[in-house]
Amino acid sequence: MRFNKIHHIAIICSDYQKSKQFYVEILGLEIVKESFRKERLSYKLDLALNGEYIIELFSFPDPPQRPSRPEALGLRHLAFEVDDIEESILALKNKEVVTETVRIDELTNKKFTFFSDPDGLPIEIYEK
Template sequence: MLFNKIHHIAIICSDYEKSKHFYVNVLGLEVIKETYRAARESYKLDLALNGNYIIELFSFPNPPKRPSRPEAQGLRHLAFEVDDIEVVISNLKEKDIAVEPIRTDELTGKRFTFFSDPDDLPLELYEK
């Protein structure tokens, strides 16, 4: 198989307005399109990073919780590449987002850390 790239990541949130605010206003992702699907009582928000389509944010009535820590089976985290991890951490902290201490990847020597979205989905910052 010849894959070109990851097309998008789909996230189901528990509170659409709260998650929309987080991904758009806190993380700065761009809204491509917002759709309300009445038959599903669901919003779908298409988001981009630097012009590249990256996330579909969904809302559904009463979605079940998915375990995410510690090391539960399934998608482990979503990682964002950054140029300067300390600048991004400072920006997140200014917006009252808790960020774990910086660690160093023992295999690559690159610095990384984690923070969480409103549904406690682990998000990673990975320094370029």
């Protein structure tokens, strides 16, 4: 077996409209397709970055909570590469998104920081 690439990341949110606004208006992801699945009372929003399909955002009635801090068991975080971390932090701040203090990756010497989506999912920005 040979994998070609990661096809997508699926995220279940607690407040669909709030999360849709965050991923589209704050992070700037592009809507590929939005569907309401009546039988499941669920939205599915397909999102792209620079034309490449990357995230499926789902809503379900009363989804169970899951630990999501970076050191919790399971998927650690979602990371986006940026050209300029300070510029990206300022853009997030201007949209009222709080980021953690910038850190330096001890293995690559690159700058990175974290912020959270509306449900507390850790999101990283990592300088190219």
